[in-house]
Amino acid sequence: MQRVAVFGNAGGGKSTLARRLAELTGLPLFSIDMMRFKAGGDKVPDEEYLRQHADILRRDEWIIDGFDSVASAWERFAAADTLIYVDLPLATHYWWVTKRFIQGLYANPEGWPDKSPIWSSTISGYRVIPRCHRHLTPKYRQLVTDAVASKRVHHLRSRAQIRRFLEAVRNEIPAENARHVSSGQEPPLSGELGQTEAINQQSN
Numbered sequence: 451m452q453r454v455a456v457f458g459n460a461g462g463g464k465s466t467l468a469r470r471l472a473e474l475t476g477l478p479l480f481s482i483d484m485m486r487f488k489a490g491g492d493k494v495p496d497e498e499y500l501r502q503h504a505d506i507l508r509r510d511e512w513i514i515d516g517f518d519s520v521a522s523a524w525e526r527f528a529a530a531d532t533l534i535y536v537d538l539p540l541a542t543h544y545w546w547v548t549k550r551f552i553q554g555l556y557a558n559p560e561g562w563p564d565k566s567p568i569w570s571s572t573i574s575g576y577r578v579i580p581r582c583h584r585h586l587t588p589k590y591r592q593l594v595t596d597a598v599a600s601k602r603v604h605h606l607r608s609r610a611q612i613r614r615f616l617e618a619v620r621n622e623i624p625a626e627n628a629r630h631v632s633s634g635q636e637p638p639l640s641g642e643l644g645q646t647e648a649i650n651q652q653s654n
Contacts, residue, residue, distance in 0.1 A: 451475065451532045451563070451602060451619075454513040457523065458536030459587065460578040462549035467536065467612055468515035474619050475513075480506055482516025487609040527593060532602040535594050536612070540583060 454477065456468045465481060468581075472479035486499055503522055507511055507529045517523050527533060551572040594603045606612050 452477070452511045453507075453509075453530045454532040454534060455523075455526050455530040456513065456515040456534045456536070457517060457590065458528075459538075459540075459543050459582045461543040461545075461550065462536040462538050462574040463546060463609075463612065464515050464536050467534070467616070468513050471534075472513050474616065477511050477513045478509075479513045479515065480516050482514065486516075486518055488653055509595060524529065527597075530601065531599055532604070532606045533594055534606065534615075535590055536606050537587070537590065538606075538608065540579060542609070543579050544576070547579070550575075556612075618621055 452473065454468075456464050456471070458464055460611070468479055473476070486494055488494060494629055499518075500522070503518075503526075506514065507526065514526055538542075551568060591605075594605050597603050604615055606615055
């Protein structure tokens with residue numbers, strides 16, 4: 451697990467999962483929302499974003515959380531050695547978007563650019579959920595089915611599965627570090643905004 455793509459519908463807890471995974475593994479974490487949007491919610495120019503995205507994909511280690519567009523997402527999926535697909539019941543996605551809105555009234559959501567427009571982003575999240583479920587969920591599910599033979603794939607369908615996955619990673623890390631030490635290597639060091647536009651384009 452060195453190049454990890456975390457993806458799924460809006461409000462699935464992807465960013466929280468990605469942050470926890472980065473803490474456990476020491477892999478560097480990159481948020482698509484932080485790359486794609488400036489403070490206040492303005493978009494970063496396409497060329498700048500795509501250049502940064504390409505630079506990250508050329509690295510040996512990364513966790514990337516988010517979507518942006520079909521083209522960049524599938525490029526990311528192809529480069530990843532591990533796919534983590536968060537595929538929760540729709541009611542959970544709606545509830546977590548709502549919970550993020552309530553929390554965002556008091557503090558900027560973690561993993562979002564400063565001064566993100568919480569109200570408009572929440573409305574966008576509500577609109578994204580059914581569109582993503584209709585247009586992208588079948589593609590995501592086919593992707594992880596096809597990728598099993600060549601990549602490490604985790605299709606997480608419930609909060610309990612997310613917890614068990616993180617616990618398994620936590621238990622795996624000491625064994626990984628032990629293998630590094632025994633081989634004479636140093637153990638590794640610790641170290642939804644954009645989805646709306648792409649789905650709108652697909653549904654038009």
